[in-house]
Amino acid sequence: xxxxxxxxxxxxxxxxxxxxxxxxxxxxxxxxxxxxxxxxxxxxxxxxxxxxxxxxxxxxxxxxxxxxxxxxxxxxxxxxxxxxxxxxxxxxxxxxxxxxxxxxxxxxxxxxxxxxxxxxxxxxxxxxxxxxxxxxxxxxxxxxxxxxxxxxxxxxxxxxxxxxxxxxxxxxxxxxxxxxxxxxxxxxxxxxxxxxxxxxxxxxxxxxxxxxxxxxxxxxxxxxxxxxxxxxxxxxxxxxxxxxxxxxxxxxxxxxxxxxxxxxxxxxxxxxxxxxxxxxxxxxxxxxxxxxxxxxxxxxxxxxxxxxxxxxxxxxxxxxxxxxxxxxxxxxxxxxxxxxxxxxxxxxxxxxxxxxxxxxxxxxxxxxxxxxxxxxxxxxxxxxxxxxxxxxxxxxxxxxxxxxxxxxxxxxxxxxxxxxxxxxxxxxxxxxxxxxxxxxxxxxxxxxxxxxxxxxxxxxxxxxxxxxxxxxxxxxxxxxxxxxxxxxxxxxxxxxxxxxxxxxxxxxxxx
Amino acid sequence: xxxxxxxxxxxxxxxxxxxxxxxxxxxxxxxxxxxxxxxxxxxxxxxxxxxxxxxxxxxxxxxxxxxxxxxxxxxxxxxxxxxxxxxxxxxxxxxxxxxxxxxxxxxxxxxxxxxxxxxxxxxxxxxxxxxxxxxxxxxxxxxxxxxxxxxxxxxxxxxxxxxxxxxxxxxxxxxxxxxxxxxxxxxxxxxxxxxxxxxxxxxxxxxxxxxxxxxxxxxxxxxxxxxxxxxxxxxxxxxxxxxxxxxxxxxxxxxxxxxxxxxxxxxxxxxxxxxxxxxxxxxxxxxxxxxxxxxxxxxxxxxxxxxxxxxxxxxxxxxxxxxxxxxxxxxxxxxxxxxxxxxxxxxx
Numbered sequence: 001x002x003x004x005x006x007x008x009x010x011x012x013x014x015x016x017x018x019x020x021x022x023x024x025x026x027x028x029x030x031x032x033x034x035x036x037x038x039x040x041x042x043x044x045x046x047x048x049x050x051x052x053x054x055x056x057x058x059x060x061x062x063x064x065x066x067x068x069x070x071x072x073x074x075x076x077x078x079x080x081x082x083x084x085x086x087x088x089x090x091x092x093x094x095x096x097x098x099x100x101x102x103x104x105x106x107x108x109x110x111x112x113x114x115x116x117x118x119x120x121x122x123x124x125x126x127x128x129x130x131x132x133x134x135x136x137x138x139x140x141x142x143x144x145x146x147x148x149x150x151x152x153x154x155x156x157x158x159x160x161x162x163x164x165x166x167x168x169x170x171x172x173x174x175x176x177x178x179x180x181x182x183x184x185x186x187x188x189x190x191x192x193x194x195x196x197x198x199x200x201x202x203x204x205x206x207x208x209x210x211x212x213x214x215x216x217x218x219x220x221x222x223x224x225x226x227x228x229x230x231x232x233x234x235x236x237x238x239x240x241x242x243x244x245x246x247x248x249x250x251x252x253x254x255x256x257x258x259x260x261x262x263x264x265x266x267x268x269x270x271x272x273x274x275x276x277x278x279x280x281x282x283x284x285x286x287x288x289x290x291x292x293x294x295x296x297x298x299x300x301x302x303x304x305x306x307x308x309x310x311x312x313x314x315x316x317x318x319x320x321x322x323x324x325x326x327x328x329x330x331x332x333x334x335x336x337x338x339x340x341x342x343x344x345x346x347x348x349x350x351x352x353x354x355x356x357x358x359x360x361x362x363x364x365x366x367x368x369x370x371x372x373x374x375x376x377x378x379x380x381x382x383x384x385x386x387x388x389x390x391x392x393x394x395x396x397x398x399x400x401x402x403x404x405x406x407x408x409x410x411x412x413x414x415x416x417x418x419x420x421x422x423x424x425x426x427x428x429x430x431x432x433x434x435x436x437x438x439x440x441x442x443x444x445x446x447x448x449x450x451x452x453x454x455x456x457x458x459x460x461x462x463x464x465x466x467x468x469x470x471x472x473x474x475x476x477x478x479x480x481x482x483x484x485x486x487x488x489x490x491x492x493x494x495x496x497x498x499x500x501x502x503x504x505x506x507x508x509x510x511x
Numbered sequence: 512x513x514x515x516x517x518x519x520x521x522x523x524x525x526x527x528x529x530x531x532x533x534x535x536x537x538x539x540x541x542x543x544x545x546x547x548x549x550x551x552x553x554x555x556x557x558x559x560x561x562x563x564x565x566x567x568x569x570x571x572x573x574x575x576x577x578x579x580x581x582x583x584x585x586x587x588x589x590x591x592x593x594x595x596x597x598x599x600x601x602x603x604x605x606x607x608x609x610x611x612x613x614x615x616x617x618x619x620x621x622x623x624x625x626x627x628x629x630x631x632x633x634x635x636x637x638x639x640x641x642x643x644x645x646x647x648x649x650x651x652x653x654x655x656x657x658x659x660x661x662x663x664x665x666x667x668x669x670x671x672x673x674x675x676x677x678x679x680x681x682x683x684x685x686x687x688x689x690x691x692x693x694x695x696x697x698x699x700x701x702x703x704x705x706x707x708x709x710x711x712x713x714x715x716x717x718x719x720x721x722x723x724x725x726x727x728x729x730x731x732x733x734x735x736x737x738x739x740x741x742x743x744x745x746x747x748x749x750x751x752x753x754x755x756x757x758x759x760x761x762x763x764x765x766x767x768x769x770x771x772x773x774x775x776x777x778x779x780x781x782x783x784x785x786x787x788x789x790x791x792x793x794x795x796x797x798x799x800x801x802x803x804x805x806x807x808x809x810x811x812x813x814x815x816x817x818x819x820x821x822x823x824x825x826x827x828x829x830x831x832x833x834x835x836x837x838x839x840x841x842x843x844x845x846x847x848x849x850x851x852x853x854x855x856x857x858x859x
């Protein structure tokens with residue numbers, strides 16, 4: 001036991017019969033950035049939950065700088081200086097930044113809010129971290145996600161947190177926002193704060209962390225300083241040598257996508273011109289060949305998702321002209337119209353737009369075509385599960401879980417259900433938005449490989465991802481968006497790299 | 512305690528099945544996401560809680576009033592609650608589709624006065640058909656306002672409740688209508704195979720509704736729409752049409768309940784049946800169908816109806832007066848919804 005470390009000793013946590021943490025030992029040094037990495041369900045978030053007081057350990061001890069943790073009591077943990085910042089924001093959109101920072105501990109005098117004192121303190125906190133204070137009169141809801149996260153960090157600083165826990169803080173952020181969060185972590189460390197960071201982004205981990213602990217199956221595989229790790233050794237440790245990790249590496253390096261360019265000739269399968277959506281995209285044109293993956297690059301909010309939504313019939317206010325197989329068809333103003341053209345969308349927001357979380361996995365897959373699982377209008381449950389399994393299994397979904405409630409599945413499995421649902425309609429064009437967000441390396445590999453197989457079988461995909469390696473790895477062509485317009489088109493023959501995409505994004509941004 | 516250990520066993524076998532499918536660590540994606548177990552445990556406990564309540568209530572009632580489950584007593588319970596039960600059956604569809612209908616009492620009253628009024632001028636069979644069509648029409652109005660005009664279901668049906676209620680007063684001339692036809696009470700009081708006809712309607716409606724909800728494409732679609740509207744739309748389901756049909760079903764049931772009410776007494780007034788709305792929603796919720804949509808089942812509404820009918824009958828046997836009953840029923844509804852919300856927090 002030391003004053004200078006956070007120590008997990010034999011920490012165990014079980015849920016019913018399942019062991020989530022198997023007597024783990026981890027030491028985190030004060031004033032460092034320490035990463036917990038591993039696949040979904042490896043135990044890293046459970047370990048974080050124990051430290052945050054959200055979960056009570058079943059056995060073992062945790063000491064924080066020499067003091068034993070008040071187990072299972074989040075408020076007491078916060079009092080002891082441990083603050084957790086979760087992926088889901090807890091900022092209140094309608095309030096000012098400073099009001100959000102002082103949420104629950106408002107400065108007041110005789111019952112009246114001491115606005116100017118809070119403002120001064122807010123500016124001081126921002127200066128301490130070397131970040132820019134937002135001007136008066138803004139509200140949190142208008143800020144970028146990264147800036148809202150910053151407010152949560154400031155809130156933690158305000159209560160004098162000594163340890164900050166970040167659970168996948170960058171999962172929903174665009175590339176340049178991620179940098180801001182990573183820089184923020186470094187500044188927190190320089191300020192003497194201990195940061196524990198859970199992430200699926202191994203590059204980020206290697207960039208900012210001093211120590212890295214890899215979890216697998218509820219146990220700690222290895223805990224070593226950053227200098228002793230490489231990207232490959234981390235993946236190997238996480239997966240225990242798994243071929244899907246290998247596949248992902250190949251895909252990201254572009255080796256997996258060496259398809260013949262011949263099928264790119266002829267009439268485009270889908271051509272859209274002059275696509276506009278007020279406030280989102282302006283006069284965008286796109287042509288998609290059969291058997292092609294078209295990547296859309298650009299920042300979050302640059303119009304990538306809007307284009308997909310327009311094509312999928314989700315934006316009744318959109319305008320444009322559409323040709324399918326060279327024949328002009330009516331602009332899709334409803335989802336059913338778009339589906340009748342063979343266009344289907346796999347939305348980015350798995351929980352909000354994607355899945356019926358209370359429904360079974362099987363229902364979620366077959367939802368797009370209950371008719372196929374029925375006879376005379378009566379659903380046949382066994383047939384329904386059979387169809388669902390047939391569609392979901394190729395994406396790497398475990399058939400044993402097809403009866404489970406979708407809300408209880410991991411992010412990776414939920415994503416596979418969404419893709420299986422889209423595939424179940426046998427679409428000609430699949431619009432896939434952020435299919436790999438927040439899911440682990442193994443599932444990512446499985447999903448990307450399957451998408452490539454589907455394209456090889458003749459389908460076409462429009463692919464949006466904030467992971468530039470993925471976009472550059474799987475796409476035959478990339479359209480780069482900026483501020484609602486297409487600013488560049490990159491061809492595989494001419495070489496697509498993360499740097500070339502980013503180059504166009506950034507050049508346009510500074511223009 | 513024994514229940515919780517049962518739950519453990521059930522979970523154990525479930526997890527065991529998952530593990531058996533993939534015993535080797537080579538398949539990383541086949542691992543369960545761990546907090547799910549706790550969620551499933553809580554969900555499971557709440558899933559059958561209301562069945563337990565019904566059983567306990569039945570035992571208590573039988574001990575306190577040994578004749579409680581005599582056939583005549585059961586028949587009385589069922590026929591007295593047939594109207595509420597029918598509306599609750601329809602309401603199950605609406606609530607699972609994440610909707611709400613506050614206008615059922617008004618449709619009930621409108622159905623009752625229209626049936627008596629129309630019955631004066633034409634055959635009762637034709638009046639019956641017309642009133643049912645009118646109930647369905649009310650459902651179309653509700654459904655259209657909610658799906659096309661996109662008014663929140665709560666507000667829309669609060670508004671149409673006032674409109675339909677007003678029309679009921681116009682139809683009845685603000686008076687209690689009394690039918691001069693003697694055969695009007697055949698439907699309400701006669702027996703078929705020794706059982707009162709309203710009970711046959713009740714049983715029939717639950718059978719048809721139960722099959723429709725659990726085993727048909729339409730039923731699945733109702734769950735899909737209620738579970739996640741956006742997701743159902745993206746899947747190509749006719750979300751608006753499915754929603755509208757649920758209101759049509761409950762509208763028809765409310766009108767049928769009105770007809771049966773008028774058939775029992777031979778009279779009908781526009782001020783009747785105000786408690787039907789609360790009762791129907793209460794029966795669905797007490798059964799454990801979630802107000803948030805996407806979850807629930809027809810057998811739950813049957814359980815809810817059983818609980819509701821038993822409480823109702825106990826009140827009569829205990830001589831609880833009407834004001835007392837109203838207070839108690841209101842409290843029961845709030846408790847049932849509170850349990851729903853609380854279990855949701857626990858499993859969130």
